[in-house]
Amino acid sequence: MYDVVEPCSDSGAYRAEPKEKTKIDLEELEEYLIKREFEIEFSSEVILLVLHPRLDVEVGIYPSGKLLFKTTDEKIVDELFEEFTELVKDFKNT
Numbered sequence: 363m364y365d366v367v368e369p370c371s372d373s374g375a376y377r378a379e380p381k382e383k384t385k386i387d388l389e390e391l392e393e394y395l396i397k398r399e400f401e402i403e404f405s406s407e408v409i410l411l412v413l414h415p416r417l418d419v420e421v422g423i424y425p426s427g428k429l430l431f432k433t434t435d436e437k438i439v440d441e442l443f444e445e446f447t448e449l450v451k452d453f454k455n456t
Contacts, residue, residue, distance in 0.1 A: 364380055364447050374434050375430055375432045376431045376433070377428060377430050378431075379427070384427030384454055385427075386426070386427050386450055386454060387453050388405070391423065391453040394453070398415075400412045400415055401415065408424070408425065409422055409424055410424075411423075417442065419432060419442060420432040429447070429450070
């Protein structure tokens with residue numbers, strides 16, 4: 363469902379974008395993440411910013427399915443990519 367994770371040019375983060383057009387229900391995803399003890403740092407119609415409870419890394423989730431991992435640690439990025447790509451597909455609108 364996703365292209366390979368790539369570093370952002372100058373932001374100290376990595377991004378992943380869906381291969382196909384996607385629409386994520388951020389509201390439902392936010393409710394689910396709160397139940398799983400993620401801290402919601404910001405929520406709007408255009409982005410959901412969450413703090414991973416164990417890794418202490420901020421993740422941006424866009425309605426388009428784009429993911430932004432705010433870390434430069436590739437090992438953490440791999441772990442976050444695995445977790446969030448699976449999680450996001452459960453909240454994909456059809």
